[in-house]
Amino acid sequence: MAASAEGFQDPPAEVLAAAAAASWLLxxxxRLHIMWVLAQGESDVSxxxxxxxxALPAVSQHLSRLRRAxxxxxxxxxxxxxxxVDDREIVTVIHVMFGQLAARSAETLLHPGSRLAYATG
Incomplete structure (x- = not known):
């Protein structure tokens, strides 16, 4: 395992594969919206x-994929x-991700030439 310039160890291949699979799902x-809602608390499919x-069948399909993962x-x-979602760390990741993106979106509205404007536009 190689260390970066900051001294952090590179993650093992299995961890990278799991992170890539989760990223693809999200x-x-x-599915991101479903994860956001479930990060707030439990819910049924309706x-x-x-x-x-x-649509109910589409949401059920998304839930099935998220559950299998x-x-x-x-x-x-x-x-x-x-x-x-019973993993508090996943809930934290969802909250941090949405918080950061919301802050960047607000920044983009104030400064249209920012990086996020180019990445999303």
Whole structure:
């Protein structure tokens, strides 16, 4: 394992592969929105579909992928399936990512020539 100039060790190949897989899953705006909602608290598929503005089958499909990847869990509550994120570190990553992007978006509105304007436009 090689060290960078800052002294940090490069992550093992398995960790890089897991991070790439999670990043690919979160590259979907719908799945990111679902993760954001679940980072706020648990929800069933009907509420998630209404909140993210997606069709029930599509939201179910997204949840299935997120669950298989271990990003989301579910439990039975009577007749409904309730989804949640039980890993506080994943919740922290979601909050930090959205917080940083919101701050950059605000900066872009104030300064249209910024880096984010070019990256997203």
């Amino acid at each position: 590259a979907s705006p719908a 509420h998630l579909a209404a909140r993210v503005g997606g 271990g990003l989301v869990r579910s439990r039975r509550d009577g007749r409904r399936q309730v989804y949640y």
